Amino acid sequence: MTLHALARAALQLALLVLLPPLLPGLVARVKARVAGRQGPPVWQLYADLARLCRKGEVKSLTAGAPFHLGPVVGAAGALAAGLLVPGPGSPALLSFQGDLFLLTGLLAAGRFATVLAALDTGSAFEGMGAAREVTFASLAEPALFVCLLVLSRATGELSLSGMLGPALPGAWAQWAPALLLCAVALFVVALAENSRIPVDDPTTHLELTMIHEVMVLDHSGPDLALVLYGAAVKLYVFGALLARLTLGGAGQGILSGALGLLLGLGLFAGTVGLVESSMARLRLVRVPQLLVGAGVLSLFAFVLLVR
């Protein structure tokens, strides 16, 4: 491995580990500005994480070992999934044919552990949130699969780095409508997977209406830090995928790639913020329709490719 490649890998890792907490800050900032408020600083989550890491924890008397497994596996799964996401102007740290299924598998493992952690507290609210989270995820997953299938078919590549790599500009030239549909569907899936409005409202204060947040009500201290960090990394993973898809990787140079990635992530966070500012959370029974809609949209995109 050359020095150059090592430097790239180091940059990619550094971005994956350090950048994610910025994204929720950006989203919050956009929301605040749209609402005419000053809002918290964009690095608020970094400060929160540092504070939580210095705190002890309060653990439910009911909970056992799986309670801690949730935050740990959730964060580890998101980070490992991040290793599969192509970096700035370069392929992912780990890339192989069919790596998209490892990505979904890792996210599913994190969700499985988070849900079990929630059920371990024996709380009615956390059970409710857990049931909702898995139910919606079971619909978001097929939609995500079809999105990635469309990408795969359009580029003829079987790995994430391949389909979001050099083959992408050609695919955009040839299959722009299908890829546009796919990008929209992927954005909806990203909103659902990351518990954002219109699927879930991360800022609500009523436990009955929460999905993801209610599952982690009992976590505190380092556990909560891991939960928040894992959620941010997951947002980064989806943001980076969307950034690569829409901006086409923005060249192969390390500098232009990094700039493209940052720009894409900024746009992603801005769009999420605008969506959150402009609409309310959907009624619970409407959420499945939204997710199935996203799946059908991307299936339609696939049909466009096959024709």
Add this chain to the structure above:
Amino acid sequence: MGPFVAALAIFLAGGLAALGLSARPRLAVGVATGAAVAGCALGLWPALAVLAGGQPLDLSLAWNPPLAAFHLRLDPLAATFLVPLFALGIPASLFGAWYLRPQLGRRGLGAFLCAYDLFLGTLALVFAARQAVLLLAAWEAMAITSFLLVSFDHQEQEVRRAGLVYLVASHLGAAFLFALFLLLGREAGSFDLDAMAAVRGGAVAPALAFALALVGFGVKAGLPPLHLWLPEAHPAAPSHVSALMSGVLVKAGIYGILRVVTLLPPPPVAHGVALLVVGLTGALGGITLALGQRDLKRALACSTIENVGIITAALGAALSARALGSPGIAALAALAALLHVWNHALMKGLAFLSAGAVVHATGTRDLESMGGLLARLPAVGALLLAACAALAALPPWNGFASEWLVFTALLHGAVSGPGAAGLGAALALTALALVSGLAALAFTRIAGVALLGEPRSDAARAAHAPGPAAWGPLLALAVACLALGLFPGAALRLVAPGAAQLLDLPAAEVAAAAGPAIRVGGALQRGVLAFLALGLALELWRRRRVKLLGQARAGTWGCGFTRSSPRVQYTASSYSQLLLSTLAPRLLQPRARVTPPRGIFPGPARFEQRVQDPAEERLFGPLFHAAARRFRLLRGLQSGRLNLQLLYTLVTLVALVLLLALRSAP
């Protein structure tokens, strides 16, 4: 072949010895278990040797019955199915010895043990038989011995019903198999499977033979809508028997279909598509049914329908890809299917055995009366949790490895397939993604409601942890599940010859089709290991922080509600309610009867919910009732008087003689 025949002999001898030792139950259990373990260990050796590249083993002995011959053959396809039987047979038998301890004084224990050993032997014979009459004899013997095993607790009416449903289903299925092998045997002029394979079905329409096999073997495999016996029989049987039935017996159905495929001309696309559609229906229907079950073992049985569906779908994809001229994709899908056969045997075996230990400790199979068991039964609970993670196809467990292969095969098809083939692969992939999402829901439900939270009943609160005699054999299974998940490449090399035989491709080509990612040291393995390492590192960091900063214990946050009780926990029914009521097709929705609280001073309220199986309610229920009504008309003939019965016999004989005489007259 020697060790394999010795294994069969040991099963037979152990069974007969257990029957003879009925008066001394402790010894009988020891002998039967010892014979089962020894037979399995002895049988595992030749099966693995064949898969590791050895020559197929063949044995022909003289056997007197008409049309029959004792012809055994261990070829790669048979060995691929024998390995999970013997591998699961050892821990299941050891667990069974522990499970039967409270039953030591019971009448009929000797017969049960005898049936158990013979069941293992007949199952091995089914896989090894190379002659149709021998195969059918073993098949029927397997059905009868497993019926006896299912009916062990026959004092319960539910168990008797389950046994009856199973027996009827088995025999109806066998009728199709008799027709199938009579047709094939007539064409080949011999009932030897080699002879049948040589003429490739002759004049028999391949579609007819395939359909007969699909129905006849599909009953055992639990393909929809013939899966009806499965959710009945599995919970009724003792847990180690459920593990073997779900892990191996059901796979005998798959094996049968595959064996018939090798006897027929190369299958057209339609056969593959039929398997794909049936498999996907089973996978989606099975997992949706599992979501509604309150009975722990019944939910696991429904998940067996799901997994058999995944295997069948992958085999369908393999056969269609082969027919469409994509041997690489076909090889990948076939490898995925056969690896999933192994993986499912191990993980479902683990799930049923640990569920059996849980049921043993709590005395109930009802999920709603469990809860908090991980704290009370740490070893068994952790093993059930591991089985749930594996069944939900999560890395690093083995379920993920085979599911990854299925997905990758379908992805190849969706990317490179022209027109309808590509779209079909994409749709199948979407359906399987939905199945894996629903599986996550089903298994978080089982693990979360049964093992976590507060105990939901006094029985769960008082549950005592069983000793290592119960969980020791399970630990071996869990290690095997993890090993296959971390090193799937090694297992793939062993199932490759079977897949090659099925697809009629060179074994080296099939093994190479899996791609470099899944090999030992491949990228997939590195990804999974990175995940494990990250998890370990974060866990160590978390422990250090907590040790440094301290941990306080308090009650669960009740959102302002201070009088928490175990009854406020989310129940198994409420957990799956959102999905079942908003998304499941109406046929699969549970029927609920609600009596809401009424009036200013509300009285008691009631909520009742029942899960329906559309195959029973819409198809077989009406069919069997209609048949019963028709047959009632015949009751008048059967008065039970001996002289009348003799008269019937005489009339029948005379009629037959007349028929013969008339037909032979010029």
